[in-house]
Amino acid sequence: MIRRRLIGAIPVLIGMSFLVFFLMQLAPGDPVTLLLGEDAEPHEIEEVTREWGLDQPIIIQYWQFISQAVQGNFGESMRYGEPVTQLVAERLPATVELALASMLVAILIALPIGVYSAIKHNSLWDHSGMTVALVGISVPNFWLGIMLIFFLGGQLNWLPVAGRLTYGVNVVPVTNLVLVDALIAGDLAAFWDAVKHILLPAITLGTSFAAIITRISRSSVLEVIRQDYITTARAKGLSERTVIWKHTLRNALITIITILGLQLGALLSGSVITETVFSWPGIGSLLIQSITTRDYKLAQGVIFFFALVYFFVNLMVDLLYTWVDPRIRL
Amino acid sequence: MIGWRRYAKVISGGIIVALLCICGLGAPLLAPYDPQEQSLEQRLRPPSLDLTTNPHIMGTDNLGRDLMSRVIYGSRISLMVGAATVFLAGILGCFLGAVAGYFGELIDETINKTTEIFLAFPFLLLAIAIMAFLGQGLLNLIIALVLSRWVQYCRVVRGEVLSLKEREFVQAARALGASNRYIILRHVIPNTLPSVMVIATFAMAVVIITEASLSFLGLGVPPSIPTWGSMLSEGRSYMYRAPWLTIFPGIAIFITVLGINLLGDGLRDIFDPKLTRSR
Numbered sequence: 320m321i322r323r324r325l326i327g328a329i330p331v332l333i334g335m336s337f338l339v340f341f342l343m344q345l346a347p348g349d350p351v352t353l354l355l356g357e358d359a360e361p362h363e364i365e366e367v368t369r370e371w372g373l374d375q376p377i378i379i380q381y382w383q384f385i386s387q388a389v390q391g392n393f394g395e396s397m398r399y400g401e402p403v404t405q406l407v408a409e410r411l412p413a414t415v416e417l418a419l420a421s422m423l424v425a426i427l428i429a430l431p432i433g434v435y436s437a438i439k440h441n442s443l444w445d446h447s448g449m450t451v452a453l454v455g456i457s458v459p460n461f462w463l464g465i466m467l468i469f470f471l472g473g474q475l476n477w478l479p480v481a482g483r484l485t486y487g488v489n490v491v492p493v494t495n496l497v498l499v500d501a502l503i504a505g506d507l508a509a510f511w512d513a514v515k516h517i518l519l520p521a522i523t524l525g526t527s528f529a530a531i532i533t534r535i536s537r538s539s540v541l542e543v544i545r546q547d548y549i550t551t552a553r554a555k556g557l558s559e560r561t562v563i564w565k566h567t568l569r570n571a572l573i574t575i576i577t578i579l580g581l582q583l584g585a586l587l588s589g590s591v592i593t594e595t596v597f598s599w600p601g602i603g604s605l606l607i608q609s610i611t612t613r614d615y616k617l618a619q620g621v622i623f624f625f626a627l628v629y630f631f632v633n634l635m636v637d638l639l640y641t642w643v644d645p646r647i648r649l
Numbered sequence: 650m651i652g653w654r655r656y657a658k659v660i661s662g663g664i665i666v667a668l669l670c671i672c673g674l675g676a677p678l679l680a681p682y683d684p685q686e687q688s689l690e691q692r693l694r695p696p697s698l699d700l701t702t703n704p705h706i707m708g709t710d711n712l713g714r715d716l717m718s719r720v721i722y723g724s725r726i727s728l729m730v731g732a733a734t735v736f737l738a739g740i741l742g743c744f745l746g747a748v749a750g751y752f753g754e755l756i757d758e759t760i761n762k763t764t765e766i767f768l769a770f771p772f773l774l775l776a777i778a779i780m781a782f783l784g785q786g787l788l789n790l791i792i793a794l795v796l797s798r799w800v801q802y803c804r805v806v807r808g809e810v811l812s813l814k815e816r817e818f819v820q821a822a823r824a825l826g827a828s829n830r831y832i833i834l835r836h837v838i839p840n841t842l843p844s845v846m847v848i849a850t851f852a853m854a855v856v857i858i859t860e861a862s863l864s865f866l867g868l869g870v871p872p873s874i875p876t877w878g879s880m881l882s883e884g885r886s887y888m889y890r891a892p893w894l895t896i897f898p899g900i901a902i903f904i905t906v907l908g909i910n911l912l913g914d915g916l917r918d919i920f921d922p923k924l925t926r927s928r
Contacts, residue, residue, distance in 0.1 A: 331765045331766055331769055332769075334762065334765075334766035335766055335769050335770070338766060338767075338770075339778070342778055342779060342781075342782045343782060345782045345783055346781075346782040347784050453907065453910060453911070453914070456854075456906075456910055457854070457903055457906040457907040457910050458903055458906075459858050459861055459862065459899065459902050461862060461865050461881070462898075462899035462902060462903070465881065465885060465888065465895050465899070466895070466896075469888055469889070473888070473889050584771060585771050588771035588773050588774040589771075589773065591773065591774070591777060591866075592773075592865070592866070595866060610777070610781040610868065618778075618781055618782075622774065622777075622778045622781075625770075625771070625774050626770045626771075626774065629769065629770065629771050629774070630769045
């Protein structure tokens with residue numbers, strides 16, 4: 320079954336690569352002229368065209384793109400002249416750190432609200448919780464980010480509004496996750512500085528995610544709480560605490576964890592906006608930079624990389640789901 | 650939920666959406682100024698309720714343009730892009746979903762694999778990717794959003810059609826000699842409409858936020874057209890000096906999306922009472 324799912328993924332991966340490659344062909348203007356400028360000499364243009372293989376038929380170019388991608392080579396940035404993989408690798412830790420921090424913020428806020436709303440179904444708490452979730456889903460995250468920067472960063476001056484660390488604060492890179500590296504170095508001042516820097520972007524990115532988890536956790540708990548085995552547990556005389564913690568939450572968590580996994584990929588892509596608002600040096604802001612500077616090779620590589628991560632995270636969640644709940648068939 | 654409470658969300662969401670539609674359609678009548686009219690003496694005037702000293706209720710931007718007029722005109726683009734995307738993506742997705750579910754076999758397999766490819770990209774990323782390579786423009790924006798959004802309809806409609814085609818009324822139509830085209834258009838697609846309506850409503854909310862996000866990133870419509878996202882992007886440079894430039898367009902997006910989400914929630918409650926009980 321797992322093998323069938325993995326084999327089924329191959330045509331999808333080929334289709335994804337084709338879509339990304341095809342989109343690049345739609346880009347206006349000649350990429351070589353964009354790089355060298357309008358007044359470039361013809362022999363320079365010819366040389367770069369040959370060097371990048373742009374004189375080859377499209378199908379050959381696609382074959383080169385896909386065969387290099389399989390080896391982890393997503394091409395070379397036209398602006399920086401460095402491999403896309405290297406640029407992505409340099410920036411990936413910042414994005415992963417932000418995505419994980421957002422997820423943590425979202426879980427800490429959403430899970431208690433969602434679960435308690437389900438337990439107190441149709442109460443004032445439940446209605447308030449769902450209203451907050453509705454508001455959370457409806458707030459555009461880039462606007463929320465700007466408002467947080469304005470009020471908490473600018474007006475109240477409580478938190479820094481850009482970057483990962485204050486200028487002058489340094490942490491020895493081990494994992495390149497600043498929070499983790501600060502802890503490894505035992506530098507609590509740097510850790511606290513990193514926490515303050517990540518807080519606003521994490522809240523911005525995590526808000527709509529929190530709203531989704533609130534709804535999902537509430538509906539999962541409601542679904543479980545109506546099952547016969549919960550009634551049986553209550554009939555046996557178990558305390559409400561045991562019924563909720565041991566019987567309800569454990570079963571409801573399967574759905575919640577699945578959604579968390581699926582949302583991790585979405586969080587990575589959502590980081591594009593948040594990173595731009597907060598000048599966060601991750602791959603989201605790298606993508607926007609590559610688009611604004613018309614570095615199409617880099618944009619193509621980053622988009623394909625994002626899509627691959629999203630795809631494989633979803634695939635892993637699917638496979639894990641069948642492992643956790645053997646009744647599910649892929 | 651009993652009586653009116655069952656319809657509370659639909660009514661409140663519907664009122665917000667209706668007001669927004671009136672705002673968008675009646676923009677030339679409602680907007681106090683031309684949204685493009687510049688007046689450098691009036692630049693960065695703060696919001697004011699005292700119209701005798703400052704006639705700009707929401708203030709003015711860095712070029713002295715009236716913000717309220719721009720916000721009103723901005724609703725046109727958001728609603729137009731939202732409606733066009735939802736409509737076109739709906740038609741494309743419903744058609745392909747119905748064909749895939751009804752005919753099955755190779756057609757189904759091909760359409761299914763195509764949807765999987767599109768679903769492999771996060772929605773926002775796909776829209777960014779398409780816009781990055783197509784370039785700014787209203788038509789390009791709609792194309793990008795339609796291409797990113799049709800799969801949701803396709804998936805749901807396919808699932809519904811798989812079950813509908815086994816139902817007696819479809820088999821009866823087939824036994825009476827009705828053509829496949831007639832059955833799909835007359836019997837199958839109309840029965841998927843309640844689900845499609847719910848998806849369309851939520852899709853509209855997502856599309857409006859995405860349009861604003863793309864405009865904010867400079868990937869939406871050209872800067873000459875006032876949109877809420879581009880207003881936010883321009884206003885960001887004056888955030889501390891003129892916060893109203895970012896506050897009002899943001900509130901406009903928020904209220905619009907909130908209204909549409911309320912409508913979507915309400916429609917789902919009505920069309921799928923089973924879901925309501927568990928939600």
